[in-house]
Amino acid sequence: MKFRVELVWKDDSGGEDASSIYLTSDGRVILQGQAISPEQRKALLLPEEGDMISIDKTLIRAIKDML
Amino acid sequence: MFLRNYWYVAATDTDVGRKPFPRTILGEPVVFFRTEDGTPVAFEDRCAHRHLPLSMGKLVGDRLQCHYHGLQFDKTGHCVRIPGQDQIPPNAKVKTYPVVERYHWIWIWMGDPALADPDKITDFHWFDDPNWGAKASYLHVKSNWQLVVDNLLDLTHLAFVHETTIGNAARAEHAVVKVTRAPNNVVVTRWIIDQDPPPTFQKVGKFAGHVDRWQIIDYVPPAFLRLDVGATATGTGAPEGKRVGGVTMRNLNAITPETETTSHYFWGQAHDFDVKNTELTNNIFEQIQTAFFEDVAVFSAQQRNLDLNPNAPQIDINADTGVIQARRIIDRLRGEERAAMQMTAAE
Numbered sequence: 001m002k003f004r005v006e007l008v009w010k011d012d013s014g015g016e017d018a019s020s021i022y023l024t025s026d027g028r029v030i031l032q033g034q035a036i037s038p039e040q041r042k043a044l045l046l047p048e049e050g051d052m053i054s055i056d057k058t059l060i061r062a063i064k065d066m067l
Numbered sequence: 068m069f070l071r072n073y074w075y076v077a078a079t080d081t082d083v084g085r086k087p088f089p090r091t092i093l094g095e096p097v098v099f100f101r102t103e104d105g106t107p108v109a110f111e112d113r114c115a116h117r118h119l120p121l122s123m124g125k126l127v128g129d130r131l132q133c134h135y136h137g138l139q140f141d142k143t144g145h146c147v148r149i150p151g152q153d154q155i156p157p158n159a160k161v162k163t164y165p166v167v168e169r170y171h172w173i174w175i176w177m178g179d180p181a182l183a184d185p186d187k188i189t190d191f192h193w194f195d196d197p198n199w200g201a202k203a204s205y206l207h208v209k210s211n212w213q214l215v216v217d218n219l220l221d222l223t224h225l226a227f228v229h230e231t232t233i234g235n236a237a238r239a240e241h242a243v244v245k246v247t248r249a250p251n252n253v254v255v256t257r258w259i260i261d262q263d264p265p266p267t268f269q270k271v272g273k274f275a276g277h278v279d280r281w282q283i284i285d286y287v288p289p290a291f292l293r294l295d296v297g298a299t300a301t302g303t304g305a306p307e308g309k310r311v312g313g314v315t316m317r318n319l320n321a322i323t324p325e326t327e328t329t330s331h332y333f334w335g336q337a338h339d340f341d342v343k344n345t346e347l348t349n350n351i352f353e354q355i356q357t358a359f360f361e362d363v364a365v366f367s368a369q370q371r372n373l374d375l376n377p378n379a380p381q382i383d384i385n386a387d388t389g390v391i392q393a394r395r396i397i398d399r400l401r402g403e404e405r406a407a408m409q410m411t412a413a414e
Binding site: 003004005006007008009010012023025065066 | 223242243244245246247248249250385386388391392395
C-alpha cells in the first residue's frame with residue numbers, strides 16, 4: 001500500500017463530526033455513505049446503473065471545507 | 068497581511084534584560100527591556116522625536132533614554148523628560164505592547180491591546196515542567212513564516228531533506244496519515260505499528276522487541292507546532308490511547324513573522340526519560356538541531372525562488388493535506404481579522 005491520507009473534519013458547533021474522507025495514492029477520493037437499495041432507487045426514480053450512496057450533510061460541509 | 072490579534076513569541080527570557088533589545092516583529096520595530104523589578108516591557112523602537120531606534124539608547128532607572136537628544140520615556144511609553152525644555156507635548160509618546168513572560172519566552176501581542184488575554188497563550192509547559200528534560204533555541208530564518216509551518220506539518224520531507232539524519236524513504240512512501248481538522252486546529256497523526264525500534268529509541272527505551280510508534284503534529288494558528296513523537300512496546304495499547312512505559316519526545320516550535328520574507332524561529336526539544344540528565348538533553352537537542360539546519364536551507368532556497376517569481380504556479384500532492392488545511396484556517400482568520408478591522412474603522 002502506498003501513501004494514503006484519512007481526512008477528518010471536526011465541528012465545534014455541537015454537531016456531529018463528519019465521517020472520514022480517504023485520499024489514495026492512485027488519485028481516488030473515497031467517501032463513507034449508505035448504499036442505496038433497489039427499492040429506494042425505484043421509489044426515488046434514481047438511475048438503476050452504477051453504485052450509489054447517500055452521504056450526510058456534515059460530510060458535504062467537510063468536503064467543501066477541506067477539499 | 069499578518070494576523071495581529073495573537074500572542075507571538077518575541078524573545079527568550081535571557082534576551083531581554085537591562086540593556087535595550089531590538090527586534091522587528093510583524094514588520095514593526097520593537098525594543099524590549101526589563102524594569103528594575105524585572106518586569107519585561109516592549110516599546111515601539113522609534114523615538115517620537117526624530118525616529119532614532121530607542122534601542123540605541125540606555126535605561127535610566129525604569130526610563131528609556133533616546134541616544135540622540137536624551138528624551139526619556141517611562142514604562143507606559145510617555146515622554147517624561149526633554150532636556151532643556153519644561154513643556155512636554157501631549158503626543159510625545161511611543162506605542163507600547165502587552166508582553167507576558169511564560170515558558171522561558173517573552174510573548175508579545177501586536178494587535179488590539181484590549182483583546183490581549185494571557186489565557187490565550189499557546190501551551191508550551193514542557194519547557195518548565197519538572198517531569199520533562201528540555202532545551203530550547205532560536206533560529207533566524209530568511210523565509211516567510213508559512214514556509215516553516217508547511218515544513219513542520221509535512222512528515223514526508225523527512226525522507227528526502229533529512230536523508231542522512233532522521234529520514235527513511237521506504238517509510239515515507241508507504242505511510243498512512245490521518246489529518247484531523249477543527250476550526251482552529253490541525254492534527255496530523257501517523258502510527259507505525261509492530262516494527263523494530265529506531266536506534267535512538269532503542270538506546271533510551273531498551274525495548275525487548277517490536278514497538279508501536281507515533282508521530283503526532285498539533286498545529287495551532289498562527290504558527291505554533293507541537294510534535295509528539297514516541298514509542299511503546301507493541302501490544303501495550305498506545306494506539307488506543309494507553310501509553311505504558313516507552314519513551315516520548317516533544318518537538319516544540321513557535322514561528323514569529325519578522326517581515327514578509329524573514330522569520331524568528333523559536334524551537335526546542337523535550338523528553339520524558341532521564342529528565343535530569345542534561346548531557347542526554349543536549350545530545351538529543353544536537354541531533355534535532357542538525358536536521359533543523361537542513362530545513363532552514365530549504366526554506367531560504369524556497370524564498371529566493373518565491374522572490375524571483377511570487378506568482379509561479381504550484382501543484383499540491385496528497386502529502387500536502389495537513390499543510391492545505393492549515394493554510395485554509397489562516398486564510399479564514401485573515402478574512403475575519405480584516406473584516407473586524409474594517410468594521411472598527413467604519414465606526
